[in-house]
Amino acid sequence: MPRANQRPRLVDVAEHAAVSLATASRALAGREGVSAEVADRIRQIAHELGYVANPYARTLASGASSTVGLIVHQVDDPYFSEIAAGVIQLAAEQGLLVQICQSGRDPDYELQQLRHLIAQRVGIVLISGSGYDDPRVEAAARAELAAFQDHGGRAAAIGRHALGIDAVLPDNEAGGVALAQHLMDLGHRRIAVAAGSAGLTTVADRLAGVSSALRQRGRSPADLVVVHSDFTRGGGRAATEQILNEHPDTTAIIALNDAMAMGVLSTLRSRGVPVPARMSVVGFDDVSVAADLAPSLTTIRLPMTEMGRTALTLALKPRATRPRRRPTGHLLVVRDSTGPAPKT
Amino acid sequence: MPRANQRPRLVDVAEHAAVSLATASRALAGREGVSAEVADRIRQIAHELGYVANPYARTLASGASSTVGLIVHQVDDPYFSEIAAGVIQLAAEQGLLVQICQSGRDPDYELQQLRHLIAQRVGIVLISGSGYDDPRVEAAARAELAAFQDHGGRAAAIGRHALGIDAVLPDNEAGGVALAQHLMDLGHRRIAVAAGSAGLTTVADRLAGVSSALRQRGRSPADLVVVHSDFTRGGGRAATEQILNEHPDTTAIIALNDAMAMGVLSTLRSRGVPVPARMSVVGFDDVSVAADLAPSLTTIRLPMTEMGRTALTLALKPRATRPRRRPTGHLLVVRDSTGPAPKT
DNA sequence: CTAGGGTACGTAAGCGCTTACGTAAGCGCT
DNA sequence: AGCGCTTACGTAAGCGCTTACGTACCCTAG
Numbered sequence: 036m037p038r039a040n041q042r043p044r045l046v047d048v049a050e051h052a053a054v055s056l057a058t059a060s061r062a063l064a065g066r067e068g069v070s071a072e073v074a075d076r077i078r079q080i081a082h083e084l085g086y087v088a089n090p091y092a093r094t095l096a097s098g099a100s101s102t103v104g105l106i107v108h109q110v111d112d113p114y115f116s117e118i119a120a121g122v123i124q125l126a127a128e129q130g131l132l133v134q135i136c137q138s139g140r141d142p143d144y145e146l147q148q149l150r151h152l153i154a155q156r157v158g159i160v161l162i163s164g165s166g167y168d169d170p171r172v173e174a175a176a177r178a179e180l181a182a183f184q185d186h187g188g189r190a191a192a193i194g195r196h197a198l199g200i201d202a203v204l205p206d207n208e209a210g211g212v213a214l215a216q217h218l219m220d221l222g223h224r225r226i227a228v229a230a231g232s233a234g235l236t237t238v239a240d241r242l243a244g245v246s247s248a249l250r251q252r253g254r255s256p257a258d259l260v261v262v263h264s265d266f267t268r269g270g271g272r273a274a275t276e277q278i279l280n281e282h283p284d285t286t287a288i289i290a291l292n293d294a295m296a297m298g299v300l301s302t303l304r305s306r307g308v309p310v311p312a313r314m315s316v317v318g319f320d321d322v323s324v325a326a327d328l329a330p331s332l333t334t335i336r337l338p339m340t341e342m343g344r345t346a347l348t349l350a351l352k353p354r355a356t357r358p359r360r361r362p363t364g365h366l367l368v369v370r371d372s373t374g375p376a377p378k379t
Numbered sequence: 380m381p382r383a384n385q386r387p388r389l390v391d392v393a394e395h396a397a398v399s400l401a402t403a404s405r406a407l408a409g410r411e412g413v414s415a416e417v418a419d420r421i422r423q424i425a426h427e428l429g430y431v432a433n434p435y436a437r438t439l440a441s442g443a444s445s446t447v448g449l450i451v452h453q454v455d456d457p458y459f460s461e462i463a464a465g466v467i468q469l470a471a472e473q474g475l476l477v478q479i480c481q482s483g484r485d486p487d488y489e490l491q492q493l494r495h496l497i498a499q500r501v502g503i504v505l506i507s508g509s510g511y512d513d514p515r516v517e518a519a520a521r522a523e524l525a526a527f528q529d530h531g532g533r534a535a536a537i538g539r540h541a542l543g544i545d546a547v548l549p550d551n552e553a554g555g556v557a558l559a560q561h562l563m564d565l566g567h568r569r570i571a572v573a574a575g576s577a578g579l580t581t582v583a584d585r586l587a588g589v590s591s592a593l594r595q596r597g598r599s600p601a602d603l604v605v606v607h608s609d610f611t612r613g614g615g616r617a618a619t620e621q622i623l624n625e626h627p628d629t630t631a632i633i634a635l636n637d638a639m640a641m642g643v644l645s646t647l648r649s650r651g652v653p654v655p656a657r658m659s660v661v662g663f664d665d666v667s668v669a670a671d672l673a674p675s676l677t678t679i680r681l682p683m684t685e686m687g688r689t690a691l692t693l694a695l696k697p698r699a700t701r702p703r704r705r706p707t708g709h710l711l712v713v714r715d716s717t718g719p720a721p722k723t
Numbered sequence: 724c725t726a727g728g729g730t731a732c733g734t735a736a737g738c739g740c741t742t743a744c745g746t747a748a749g750c751g752c753t
Numbered sequence: 754a755g756c757g758c759t760t761a762c763g764t765a766a767g768c769g770c771t772t773a774c775g776t777a778c779c780c781t782a783g
Contacts, residue, residue: 040529042498044739055763060741068761087498091444092739094435095768102478110467111460111667111684120455123481127492132478132499134446137467148471154386154431155476185384268671301671323455327612327645329673340455388769399733404771412731436769439738727782734775745764752756 043084051080063088090132099187100158102132103347106148108140108164112267112294113322114339118163118193121343129351131159138164140232140265142172149176153183159350162200163193163343165237165266173197184354191350193342194237196360201349203342203361207237210335211244212251213367214289214317217333219252222376223287223315226259229274229299230291231266238263241291241319260285264295271298279306286314286376293318293325296332300372311374321368330371337365387428395424407432434476443531444502446476447691450492452484452508456611456638457666458683462507462537465687473695475503482508484576484609486516493520497527503694506544507537507687509581509610517541528698535694537686538581540704545693547686547705551581554679555588556595557711558633558661561677563596566720567631567659570603573618573643574635575610582607585635585663604629608639615642623650630658630720637662637669640676644716655718665712674715681709 049059054073062069062077069077080086094100105122107115119135126133134157138145145164152160160183167173177199180190184200192202218226228245231238246256260282264270271290275298278285290296296318300310308314310330318325321336345361393403398417406413406421407430413421424430438444449466451459463479470477478501482489489508496504504527511517521543524534528544536546562570572589575582590600604626608614615634619642622629634640640662644654652658654674662669665680689705 042530046739056740057742057764058762064741070761073761089439089739090499091435091438093741095433095439095770096739096741098768100435109464110454111457111464113455113457113460116455116457116460119479120453120481123454123479127480134476135463135467135479136471137464155434186386268667297668297671300673301675304673323612324641324668327641327672329644329648331645390769400770401734401772402732408771414731417731433769437771439740440769440771442738729780730778732777736773741768750759
């Protein structure tokens with residue numbers, strides 16, 4: 036008999052069906068050892084009663100949590116919110132719950148969040164955002180994740196490697212190459228890079244691509260102006276100020292993500308520098324607003340939402356002997372923020 | 380003795396401290412009935428062992444879940460991601476976990492998500508986004524939330540009323556008034572509204588503000604062109620096409636949120652309509668990209684992140700006899716997308 | 724000196740599930 | 754008939770906590 040005004044429990048279902056607790060549990064879990072008719076009756080009754088298993092009791096008893104913890108740098112950064120959207124979509128389809136944490140781009144805080152998530156006994160950890168150059172932090176995260184997986188947890192990374200877990204990885208270097216080639220094709224010779232924090236592997240990878248493209252065309256990467264700031268609009272603005280002041284002959288700016296590119300565009304506009312007439316600008320990621328900026332942004336498209344889904348898909352599969360790596364496609368999307376280098 | 384390679388349990392702490400389970404539990408919960416020295420020793424040992432309570436066991440035993448469920452329309456819509464950022468921030472400070480769900484702006488699916496969250500025994504439900512005009516759906520949600528609160532759950536809404544729960548509410552109508560007045564002050568007489576879905580209370584409220592401002596100035600709201608679409612960039616684009624085609628004499632467009640405003644600006648640009656020279660555009664919300672658009676967007680600022688925090692704060696307080704309502708400030712932010720009405 | 728009342732702690736009964744193990748019935752086989 | 758095997762189910766022991774209740778002790782008042 037369900038208690039007055041309380042959610043029904045498994046015993047209530049079992050009593051209604053006149054079976055034992057164990058049989059009810061088996062039937063609802065779809066495990067075998069229950070005849071088809073009895074199983075159907077139990078499911079039917081559970082449905083009528085509006086029975087939904089208490090996940091706390093279930094997890095405590097079985098030891099297998101069905102919630103996924105997602106770590107992002109900032110939820111209100113479009114790059115991450117699109118990833119989160121993908122994860123949440125697929126999780127909803129699978130009946131999983133997503134717990135989300137922000138690391139605020141701080142490696143130590145991120146580590147703390149990771150530990151917290153694991154201590155909260157989530158079943159799956161998904162970690163997004165760039166890796167850090169700091170070997171201490173990376174090793175600690177790696178160790179934490181290894182222990183977590185050894186206890187039966189599953190983990191996957193989005194856009195970061197070197198964590199010893201499955202990962203979905205965009206080809207940041209190839210993207211950098213594509214951007215630099217595009218600008219060189221347009222005749223640009225004085226190219227500056229508005230880069231995120233120097234300690235991020237994503238920055239290093241994208242930058243490496245740009246440099247290698249220059250080298251391929253017989254140009255010295257040493258000529259490249261690189262200004263480090265951070266992966267935000269504010270960072271893009273700061274970097275642009277510096278580029279404009281210290282390297283006034285620059286004709287193209289490569290922002291290493293779209294957030295920075297937005298800051299770059301905004302500063303150029305307020306400084307009265309026409310884009311792309313006097314300055315070409317490119318970004319990276321193709322967040323959904325990129326197409327609606329003025330001018331619309333030439334950038335590298337990454338399938339963020341799909342990356343989120345893929346990461347969860349990987350984590351849902353049984354662990355492989357060695358970490359899997361799923362590359363993601365990328366695509367140069369040419370829009371209105373790039374044009375031929377101005378004649379001087 | 381902690382089991383090899385396993386997380387320590389409360390018994391492990393208790394054994395190390397040579398006290399009973401109950402005492403250890405009391406000490407760590409900071410409840411009384413434990414002498415100061417013993418409590419300190421227990422806390423010390425727990426810390427050394429890296430003990431973190433198993434939330435599943437805790438919740439099962441105490442019946443009080445410490446996870447908060449957040450329902451948004453879309454996480455990758457900046458309005459919602461900024462709210463989510465606020466909620467997640469405060470939750471992290473309070474040691475709470477946030478489970479996030481997307482309703483996809485579908486009232487029925489939203490209701491389903493709400494039920495799911497409650498069935499998952501979250502302790503707090505936060506529901507954001509506009510209410511719906513559909514009384515059936517609203518009543519169902521209201522009933523669900525009432526039952527949830529009667530069982531000890533806490534709930535709060537962000538930007539929607541009529542749910543019988545605490546709410547933080549921007550003054551949508553006053554915002555609409557401010558926008559319309561601003562445009563009339565600039566001499567605009569042919570104003571069109573790019574509105575979200577007709578079934579949303581937010582749309583109705585903001586629209587009511589616009590109409591009432593017209594009335595205050597002795598103008599007939601009947602003259603107002605209102606095009607319904609949806610609260611997305613695509614919706615803004617569609618609405619703009621329609622306005623341009625059917626009402627070519629329009630000199631100002633009020634988009635009822637910033638996402639739509641972005642679509643409006645993008646369409647005007649591709650149609651070659653200069654903003655604000657031939658058309659003024661305003662939005663609503665002041666999402667963080669609004670300042671970086673070209674032209675930068677005149678809009679009503681809502682403190683989304685703070686709204687998220689406030690909602691959680693409300694939910695953390697004990698339930699009041701009647702639902703509380705926290706108004707939020709709003710502010711007309713004038714930027715470059717509005718200017719004097721063109722002389723004809 | 725004892726009754727009464729705190730204080731500090733221990734004991735044990737759950738919370739609502741899962742699951743290892745036990746058991747009874749039915750089957751085919753020798 | 755007796756054996757073993759499978760199938761379908763029940764019994765009960767936890768999972769790791771919280772908390773009502775019990776108990777030993779000390780302090781004070783009468």
